[in-house]
Amino acid sequence: MTQPDKTPVGFIGLGIMGRPMAGHILEGGHPLTVHNRTVSKTAELAARGAVVSGTPAEVAARSKIVITMLSDTPDVEQVVAGPQGVIAGIRPGSVVVDMSTISPKMERLLDERLRARDCALVDAPVSGGDVGARNGTLAIMAGGDRQAFERARPVLELMGRSITYCGPSGSGQLAKLCNQILISVTLLGVGEALVFARKSGLDPEVMIQAVSAGAAQSWQLTNLGPRIIERDFAPGFMVDLVQKDLRLVLETCAAAAAALPATALVHQLFASAQAHGSGREGTQSLARVLERMSGLEEGVV
């Protein structure tokens, strides 16, 4: 299926998001080289024609576009700039696309390092979760050199439905952080409305139906409201991960002297979710924190 005229792509980080994303690139006909810390996760892609490389440097040496999809800032720093990292192997004119959600500041630093090698880094975090990754319907928010972004765009289009160029290096991460502020604070409103309904004797399901046609409508209400009512706390997006992102928001914020009282509040309430062992549950577990605060019993809706 690989078409030799297509740009060779490298993919590093084959977690729950990365594996299906890399799969779409393979389906798009690109020669693909992959690397993952846990080698077993490369097996399926290897069986479908991907080359497995032992180090990020080797991946970079074989690719014109190198994609990273990792957990946190130190992982990206290590994979891109560490010993045997991407920079050690990359050829001039290549583009690194970091699709992890990490510090905007780190993206700018790595972009500088890559520019010194006649390369560029595009930061392109995503939203849409594992479902979006599997269906190729991610929302991709990209920052960095515009030309480098345009070179990467055809590959991004294999993975996402909505691709927005947001501005210079770090801008993709900044947009993603805005996304996380919005989902968290909106969810907090949903949780409080549900607590209020239960406490005052209003059927929460009827409440959602009554308000969803108007100005109270949101993705969070429509998608997570019913899951809270059904006590379904399986992760679409995990508390531990939103906490990492909100930490980035508040760090970036502190540097910029911005005050975000509701974001700080929801970060603390998610910390309470973590304290009660809900770190690996979905963000909708925030509702349980609010329920406990108001003395509502678990499981009694």
Place this chain on the structure above:
Amino acid sequence: MTQPDKTPVGFIGLGIMGRPMAGHILEGGHPLTVHNRTVSKTAELAARGAVVSGTPAEVAARSKIVITMLSDTPDVEQVVAGPQGVIAGIRPGSVVVDMSTISPKMERLLDERLRARDCALVDAPVSGGDVGARNGTLAIMAGGDRQAFERARPVLELMGRSITYCGPSGSGQLAKLCNQILISVTLLGVGEALVFARKSGLDPEVMIQAVSAGAAQSWQLTNLGPRIIERDFAPGFMVDLVQKDLRLVLETCAAAAAALPATALVHQLFASAQAHGSGREGTQSLARVLERMSGLEEGVV
């Protein structure tokens, strides 16, 4: 246009919402009797065939369904239960529909008073603002006796697009209060995301575009986000009115022993908007409170 076989309706409270709502009832062919404290506001409806009555009692005596659309709890108490109020004139078997946003507790009290007269009160607050009132597209959340609600439904359908029966007396108000929690806290998230974008150097318009396709999506973001960017603070829904409603939320909450930290926070931030003379501006003025907190200059986006 009045059809004598249609239920005679009374309408009390011809403000910015009430006037167009009463107009739709007239268009629906119902004989209509109106009353308003400021008599001049009855002129247009009178010219279109409505009868103007001097007191709520007289309105009630001429109607089988009496609608009230007033500002606050004491107004409704006075108009329904005061001297020359609705109860003084109402005939057995009639239904009072209170479409104001007021205390759920007061609705229950008035419902009891009316039941003693073989009548009933349906609480049916609305969302959708003056635009919804003009276009007959309000969302109507109704509580009270189910049969009384069904008798009023054909008249409600002249004014609203989404009509939800929420449960026993007061339930319409409770759903409306949930609506106000949701719009306020969601808007708070929108305001903080916009402050974060501006403070960190991300184009706020690009941010909205980048995040709107996914889990961050909300009516507040789509409709009020752009107005904040354009510095359009004209009221769709006024700060002073949302504050009245949030006060009802927190009062009802205190009685029910529920803790709503974000609702309490946004109530305080709206108080800051009022302190800066934005009480009669739209709720989106909340953004300016957050901007001031972060030292952003007015008018410089």
